[in-house]
Amino acid sequence: MTVTEDILAGLDAEQRQAATALKGPVCILAGAGTGKTRAITHRIAYGVKTGVYDPHRTLAVTFTARAAAEMRSRLRDLGVHGVQARTFHAAALRQLQYFWGDAIGGPVPQLVENKIQLIIEAARRLRLSTDRATVRDLAGEIEWAKVSMLTPDTYQAAAADREMPTGWDVTSVTRLFVSYEDVKTDRGLIDFEDVLLILLGILDSEPRIAATIRDQYRTFVVDEYQDVSPLQQRLLEAWLGGRDDLCVVGDASQTIYSFTGATSEFLLDFRSRYPQAEMIKLVRDYRSSPQIVELANKLLSERTVQQQRQLERQISGKARVTEALPRWPEPLELISQREAGPEPEFAECADEEAEAEWVAERITQLIAPGQDGKPTVEPAEIAVLFRTNSQSAAFEQALTAHGLSYQLRGAERFFSRREVRDGILQLRAAARSADDVSGDAVVGRVKDVLGSLGFSENAPQTTGAARERWESLNALVELAAQLSRTRGEDFTVTELVAELDERAANQHAPTMQGVTLASLHSAKGLEWDAVFLAGLTEGLMPISFATEQAEIDEERRLLYVGITRARHRLYLSWPQARSPQRRGGRRPSRFLQSLTPQARTVAGSAERPTRSRQRARKATMTCRGCGTVLDTGAERKIGRCENCPPQYEEQTLTALKDWRSSIASRDKVPAFVVFTDATLIAIAESNPSSPTDLLRIPGVGKTKVERYGDDVLALMT
Template identity: 45%
Template sequence: MASRDEQLTALVDRLDDEQRAAVTAEPGPVAILAGAGTGKTRTVTHRIAWRVVRGDLLGQHVTAVTFTARAAGEMRDRLRQLGVTGVNARTFHSAALRQLRYFGAKRFGGAIPDLMDSTVKFVSIAAARAGVDTNRPKNLDLAAEIEWAASSLIGPDRYVAAVESMGRDSPMKPIEVAKVYAAYEEAKERAHVMDFSDVIAHTADLIENDAAVADRIRGQYRFFVVDEYQDVTPLQQRLLDAWLGERDDITVVGDASQTVYSFTGATSDYLLDFTRRWPEARLIRLERDYRSTPEIVGLANKVISKASGKEAAARLELVGQRESGPEVTGDAYSDEAEEADMVARQCARLVREGTPPGEIAVLYRTNAQSQMYEECMAEYGIPTVVKGAGRFFARPEIRQAMVALRSALNTDVASLPLLEAVEQALEATGWRRGSVPSGGAQREQYEAIMALVRLAEQFSEGDLSTFCQELNRRASEQHAPQVDGVTLASLHAAKGLEWDTVFLVGLADGTLPTTFARSDAAKEEERRLLYVGVTRARLRLHLSFALLRQGGVRERRLCRFLRDADVSGFPRSVTPKNEGSESKVARKRPITVVCSGCEKPLTAARDRKLGHCEDCPSTMDEELHERLTQWRLETARRSGKPAFTIFTDVTLTAIAERSPASNEELSEIYGIGKYKLDRFAEAVLFLVNGGSVAEAVELPDDS
């Protein structure tokens, strides 16, 4: 076994100078300003391991706080690889809830309040009791606003004055929000329930007001590490202060340029003021970017170099450490439908050329943009993973797979080598390695189960029983394995993740920055959000926007944060048409599609695909449409895929209206690409020419 000195040397042997300084800093306050891709998690875990190996403390004495269960799970995994166990690596909410459940019974005179299952439901009840007229969208907004207020340590009695002094846009009249907020607090107390903000508040209150509890917790946890410190809320800082007491053994890690959660109450103030609070604190800057190519790093620096406001004072200048790669490219499409279709085509090409789908991401500003990309990816047979669309371990096929694995523990399968045991157990669910469906929902289910198999491939210790225990641990912590599908995610959901290839889409003013970003501070947060998106890419980055919004008629302009970025495919500068020479984007007109009946311009995707507006009569061959519909249904049944992944309803209508006579004419129908032509052109043209459904479904395709 290696000596302690040998272990310490090994911990820092492969670190750069700045990382080594952060890892080996003496106990006490340490602030690590870590830019994107600079090895933040590596540095933090090695610092914890350094302190434990050196003998300062045991793993059980460390609390490492992250902001997602995935990040906490990754931290625990890395610490285990370094030989350190027992570290309390959790989210703020998870750590607080654990302490509240252990110590809180006395505080509440019995059982602690239950966690409510729906904040919106209680807000709805509170609004009714307060006499405030709402609907579901308003209740959602009210729930978010109440969460912001609670996280900002603003109670119902202070709400009106607080939002007025801050100039904050309230979802309703401030006095009405305050009434609902007060009624919401009363409703929770009557029902003996709590929300996530209460978990933190109750735990902080318990430590602040019960000396015995404070002594127990502070005696157990002596060294604190806080990740993503730029996104801490005042409520979370209150809990952190309660944990610390009068001590100062704390390491914080953050990047002010990635402050993007102010709408939840998060603030970079605590990171920016860290050395003022602790003048003796060690401040270390990590600026060597090991993630992205110099081309991507260069764009990221350009985007953030124009930042203003308090966060700009702590801006980091990233220095790319990788070899040069492809240039960052951009494109302006005619409308959002064309943008989604072209991005999906490029993803399909990358997958055909060997890029794993899991190494590709399409990132957008709002979740509402997801649906169009989901549909286009399905049209090209590309599996997708939508971040924020549901938890991995809650998927029906994953629940079924875990039941099958547990059931196999009582059979001879359990005695087989782990990977063989896992694959054989999963065959009970109908899954077979290599039997890959061609796309759609079945492909997504296959890839989800395949993620468990890949996890088994990486799991070097133990047998099937141990592996099942590992899955149970991951399920309880929501530490999901990587699913091999193209990731579709909002920029907020993408934070902390990275991919080889990233498509940043919808980069038009009005979408990014959103029209709701009215103040200078809000616009600067939108800039930081773009910066987060750019820095998610390792090798390839493609930017795009649509000149027309879906169903819109007014031409849009490129995102203001990119106008001077000199991205290939975008203009060097974008000037409004009445302010000088016409720009490249202005010259690239939307493809004009006019109605075949009234000749009015068509803007809606449905109308453009059909070639006429809703007011003009259809020329559809009803009998052909019926045969196409029956063929699609039978083809979907045989392939085990949803019918819309064969052709959408609108596409079937367009085919029945135009009766294409060749592959070329079929390809002119909006949204039908090479993938669809290769697979279904023969059958479709056979039906157009009067062929029967029974014969059409027997025709071969390339699936």
């Protein structure tokens, strides 16, 4: 088999068509999970190996540093070197820095990554006060204006119909926009949007520089093309300079960033701009089971049916002809290539607390060791996704109460976290020491070094900053263990630090062990074996401020993205009330009407509890020591509040923890998968003498009694 035949081997018919379409404008419509990254990297590799492409004159752009790093890694695996795979901003910044001296002169302005402080200063200059949440909204509005190629002079007219941040009108936002630009100028700063705007200005006004860049890059590939903004599209056109050696890849059904200025119009109108373009559809889904794919297809097809009905009403005269119909392109109908899996599970919960508890219980079942000693699903392959970040608190508490490790995605960048920066500094110092270790000793050294920053073998049974800090440090330990296994006895702490430096430069965070908690937007581009889509109520899905049909359509696409993140197991849930004390007046999302089967799980009481039931419920949740109501899951599991002294023998708890460590080591699972700390404390305090006694303890089910009961009871004697 030749090199070129080897590159095409393993591609399906449509992927092979994409990989061999090397000339002219090409548009690849790629559904979720259809292997688009595989198709485009093999296309680039095939073009290079056949001599059609010069790797050093090929530029592939995508939207996240992680996606660009994945593309570079795959190209290296295919034996292709020299291709530039970058985000729009990274590619533009590199060019701007190179040509700044010739085009403008002087030092390149400092790039500011966060607008928050600048906007606060701009508001202060105008003697306007605002809270931090509103500042974030204002930053988003300014970013939308700039990627839409609006200036402070043209913004006010263009934004007349846009919803402004709370307490602001379009005139005051316009004044803030002017002040923000003044602050940047005074301090010699530029933001990410300026990078594209300034480079575009140089390309338009400096023919020599434009010709140099166009000579450097002859072949262009644009991933996630449905998310380009007018500014990015204009820069792409400037790079091309009238040529058409362009390949774009996207899926209009995954357009979920319209609020940032992204639009699928450029993807949908590609054939209009390039009538000779070759169109290729990738519809074979290699990610999700048939049951999940069917649900995703049904969600989109329901909107297509609605559109057809709207058109019929207009034609029949039953609706005003002027009634606006937002564009809803015919979605790609995916065809699953995976084996059958379980049906998606739907759960209606009494309130948010009951929903979080239901999710935590399901996750506990998924990660419990099976007959082979392995969990059904690894914790790192489970995600809980929700519409807004504020929904995460309930799930953080529930997972902590069950002793489940988790990571928050979409918060502060991993390598920007204080504990990560400090950890790398201390590891660098350890690597410089005279006794730098190698092989299996690396992990032990890393644990010792990070111990001073708060790392411990067991996760803290708390939420918030302490838990997040531990998760970050544990991710460094896990990465060291992974690299030590793959690189063998020669692997050293020095090599670990070099790996971390490279990852930090590319914002390639290590995989953190534990369940992922993330917003639906931040989950784009990721996938897990099991996905929980939570809080699917009216007002959250679709979000309350989505009132226009185009906005509601985007919410439907957002749910579609959430569904297609799941490979094998999918759970959809919604609460009837916010809390146990409130009336259950929430309605499930309108998007679920055509998806929800008659049979569904009901978690908690489906009716409003009476006062007597509420009193009875509280009576069963009091501390056995002082009688106060137990607030947290961990307290309820142990049966006493944190203020009351322990009621167990210290040597008993120590013996239980030592036993748990040996079992976890034997089965190669995290210690909490065997029993959480809270459950061990409950066992030690209850001092069970029979399997029946064990079953009465929260966190000890029938499976665990069968698996560990004899060992635990032996330790109680």
